[in-house]
Amino acid sequence: MKKLIHKRQRKWIIIAGWVICWQLLAMAVDNGILLAGPLETAQRLVSLLGEGGFFLTVGKSLLRMAIGFTAGFLAAVLLAAGSRRFPLLEEALAPVTALLKAVPVASFVVLLLVWWGSSFLAVAVCFLVVLPNLYVNTLEGLKSADSRMLEMARVFRMPVWNRFFYIYRPALRPFLDSGMKISLGMCWKSGVAAEVIGMPDFSIGGRIYLSKVYLDTAGVLAWTAVVIVLSALFEKLVRRLLDLFFAWEPACRRPRIQGRAAGGRRGAEADGSRGTAVEAMGIAKIYDGQPVLKDFHAVYQEGETYYLTSPSGSGKTTLLHILAGLIRPDGGYVSPVPVCSMVFQEDRLCEDYSAVKNVELVTGDSERAREALRRLLGEEALHRPCRQLSGGMRRRVALVRAMEADSECVLLDEPFTGMDAGTRRLAEIYIRERQDGRIILIATHI
Structure with missing residues (x-):
């Protein structure tokens, strides 16, 4: 002064x-x-x-x-x-x-x-x-x-x-x-x-x-x-x-998603419809002359959780990005192309805004975002800018954002980074409870 x-x-x-x-x-x-x-x-x-x-x-x-x-x-x-x-x-x-x-x-x-x-x-x-x-x-x-x-x-x-x-x-x-x-x-x-x-x-x-x-x-x-x-x-x-x-922080609008993803698995069960599995057929991807994925085949069934545990550099992140539509494969294709939500290797949060606002961005509902975050974060962390949160807290925000978004397939790339054993157990319980009939792919080191 x-x-x-x-x-x-x-x-x-x-x-x-x-x-x-x-x-x-x-x-x-x-x-x-x-x-x-x-x-x-x-x-x-x-x-x-x-x-x-x-x-x-x-x-x-x-x-x-x-x-x-x-x-x-x-x-x-x-x-x-x-x-x-x-x-x-x-x-x-x-x-x-x-x-x-x-x-x-x-x-x-x-x-x-x-x-x-x-x-x-x-x-x-x-x-x-x-x-x-x-x-x-x-x-x-x-x-x-x-x-x-x-x-x-x-x-x-x-x-x-x-x-x-x-x-x-x-x-x-x-x-x-x-x-x-x-x-x-x-x-x-x-x-x-x-x-x-x-x-x-x-x-x-x-x-x-x-x-x-x-x-x-x-x-x-x-x-x-x-x-x-x-x-x-x-x-x-x-x-x-x-x-x-x-x-000014205006209220967020909910993404307009067509099909089963808009209402989650419960919506599909209510009208008696059944979703189809996602198939990765002959996926190939080459970087700088080196093949990362080569003739990769997989079938992912609804309601199932899959762990990708191959060593670093084996193409786990590349596969998730292909499924999410961020990378075009050099060969093969994904059918049908799923509506995805994702935890990236980086947190990719809006740093200047709160944990609640980051989840509200993909749900359009601040109260729903707040209730979901309380499962993994303390009340004092909900409204602090994400740049002020620890690495483990930020990871939990990214995880909640992915799980609360309307999607058919949830892609989690190293979602437990920065979490201690107790927090990881809570996160795994939360993932199971919020699966809602969706496909979940988790790339992690076990």
Whole structure:
């Protein structure tokens, strides 16, 4: 706390020092037209506050900047999402974004003034300045999302809503923070410059221009101070809204899974239907010229648990990934392709979110997730971010996530890593109780 106070004191001392230097320089120049001092500027600002049209002028300029920034932000996010989904769109937009970043703001102002007039000039300029910067940053943020987490989402058939908020959104944050710092400042600088040239009614830029015409240097500086204050307040508001957006944890949606997996084995028994076994026929996989799997055959029956206990490097993980649809075999096929849930070799948890939220991502039901986790975790661990949990706790969260997801086949790759003997026994009991007629494959060292 003392360090924070001292830091704030130093900040104000530094500001006061620069104001004193400004005043001394103005006294040395001794010409109010060339340079007005801080006292003259403050007096002029007070007089502006008393003018009838001051707040209307401020309000309209603020509205123009807000509309331009918001439109640029929304367009950047939508175009970035489209480019992430369709690489051809990214290629098509690349020369446009390069052009928007390279063309001087003055050129935009002159062209738009010719085409549209002054009414929407500031809005359009703000939009064009914000768009390329936020588009590039948003696209890079989307591309930075962990590919392993996206694989996990694919296996669990996670809805787009859940993927965006809990996989893509955390990856976006540092990129949006960086983009916002640049875009917010540029928005006001370019927007006010456009108002100076376009002179729309009730605009700060227009008042700055008129102050210049009448050699009112104190007025120019006073309006500049207004712009600085508005820009700072606007930036604080936008960043606060951004913080709230990243802190928000919306309810997760349940994956839409068709067939028997949607209701579990109980649903199949209720309507009298019987599921079919999963067959791996002639599976082959080669890495760097070395065969990992060669002409592998197996039949996995519903309601049965199978242990894969061959030595490390024998292809257990590769087989599980093939069954989950993450790897295409070089030979053979799986029939029918099962709806899977999985514990990966890595935990693949959303690190910034709680154990409950990680399980809710695949169930769409927080209460169900909470009750299931209580079987293997203490109450105090349920709502802590997963990055704060021990390795064994994280493994239990991954196990519960796999077992609670609606699936036909549960693939468990070293699910007991980090667990002591007692915890492992509890985990094995939990797996048996939650099997629910499904196929379970467990790759483990025994």
